[in-house]
Amino acid sequence: MSQALRRPETLLPLTALGITVIAFALIPTYTDSDISAFDVYNTFQIFARLGPIALALGLTMIAGEFDLSVVGTYALGGMLTVQAGQENFAYGLLAAVGAGAVIGLVQGCVIAGLKLPSMPVTLATYIALLGLTSALSGGLTKTYSNVSVTLWVDQTVLTYFSPRSLITLGLFGIAAVVLTYTRWGRELRAIGGDRRASRVAGVRVGRLVVGTFVASGVLSALGGSLLSFSLGSANPDPGVQPLIVATAAALLGGVSLAGGRGNTLGLLGGILAVALLAEIVTVAALPLYVTQLFYAGLLGTIVVIDAPDLHSALIRQRARLRFESARPSRAGTPPHRQI
Template sequence: MASPRKSQPMSTATLLRIALLIALVVAFALWNPAFISGRNIYALTQSFALLGLVALGLSLTMIAGEFDLSVGSMVAVGGLLTLVAGGSNLVHGMGVALAFAVVIGAANAFVVNRFNVSSLVVTVGSMMALSGFAFWLAGGKVISTDNFDLGFALDNPILTVLSWRGAITLAAFLLAGLFMRHTLMGRDIRVIGSKRLVAAASGAKVGLSLYIVFIVSALCAALAGSLLSMSLASAAATTGNNLMLQAVSAAIVGGVALSGGAGSPLHVLIGSLILTVMNNGLSLMGMGATGILFANGLVLMGIVLLDGQLGAWMSERFAASRARHSA
């Protein structure tokens, strides 16, 4: 009889990221007890619902060795299409926004795959085009709706600290994690990110993998913008201006390599939570946007060092310590 499959132990880098997240929560709670109040945790999960969903989609393109710079503009377009095309029926508007995202994601993948063009170049063009489209949809103003019912339902607290928007984001992470871990296509996405030529020679479906990651990236961004517009009952062309950089930071903090082939949705979840907790806690301390950006940069540089030679040295020390204790 086959022996049961043993679970893989967490890497030192993952454990340190979890420790950093716990340390941030403890430090902010000691500094200001209001940090762990139900109201603030609810606000924190609302912020995570937006950043986490965008970072999840973007991270899949990064794992595949590509990049989607258009996610911020897609958030704005997704929110505007939901209100403009939906009118009184916001669910219909969301359907239009998601269908539009599928078209844009497929177009990005087609150009990258068919003409072998860098995804950075392709998605810069998509970003500019989507930004222009967003300003055309908005007509130079903030679009609003009188339909507040769906927004109230999405923001209705679950167990006091989580909204349905947050629950949707967590469900997306769960589905993406299962897909990447337990499907052949998930394996192909990871392999083409590290060794594309070898993957293609071994029969990996490179083209289909690229279509999947770019479509999912666009869908996640459009869904995030759509849900946000329903929650706020308004949308603007400038909504996603800073989201792309935050999403990239969350993915890198979570351990996704810019070179591709490394990372997982679970790690991106941890990275998104680290940035969300830090931004929320620093805001409660009265720090402005400039200071928060500076702190994000410091954490990002620290994580890059952790994933480099410093992290390798720490892993060796940790392994040696475990070996001594075992002996």
């Protein structure tokens, strides 16, 4: 196995996606259900629903931050889309994306300017956004009446896709190009790995953090907007399930909790594995708690594996074993002559 394949950002998503693909293909052997083209289509629909949040959260994690507000921005984006886009979907889409950019800008400026930890700041934003969304809707689910848009975003394209899933794939493609071929991508990993060294090297850490949170806000709001178009409605409180699934997908995608590690293709593999798992549960008619228990066990396992102290201990143990194996045995060395 090459060194690149041994890296967590490559090994984890490849392993997770491979296992779920095999489990998906073997559904007819352990259930009475057969796999159809619709099951593959529905897997990509689940991916389209959760992909923007996972990508938004993964970008902030690579930078060494954690944006808990993604679900609040997701809910607000969907509600603004429904309320502002009844006559013209573009107005609703622009309202959602604009709100997401403003939310990310404010959060990024507060976190970078005051050098505050991101989790409490984004948690407060998450709670505030849920309250704002509920106030805008009166605590009720709002209906989107533009049926033509609802039908368009979920129409079948090339048997397995829809415009919504293709748009989500496009977002991952854009992020992959930016992270791989631009200075922003290299510096994003640098500040996640060692922020102090990045400042010494001349990286504008504050601007990068602000830009990352703006991207997170735009992606989250856009995801909520596309979901509202698809469902024909907006829910003021989507719950914490999207955040849990997005976190699991990011960790499965090889993103480190400590920051500085991860790539877009790994995130894509992680969210596709999660989407396949959700479809397996649906097709096999398994109880919902099976999925919840799996996510809990998965998150716990990955957190333990990703623990820095455990990595250091394993490295020390490997070095000690190599030293012991390389050192000549005392029994095989000739005794020293005495003068």
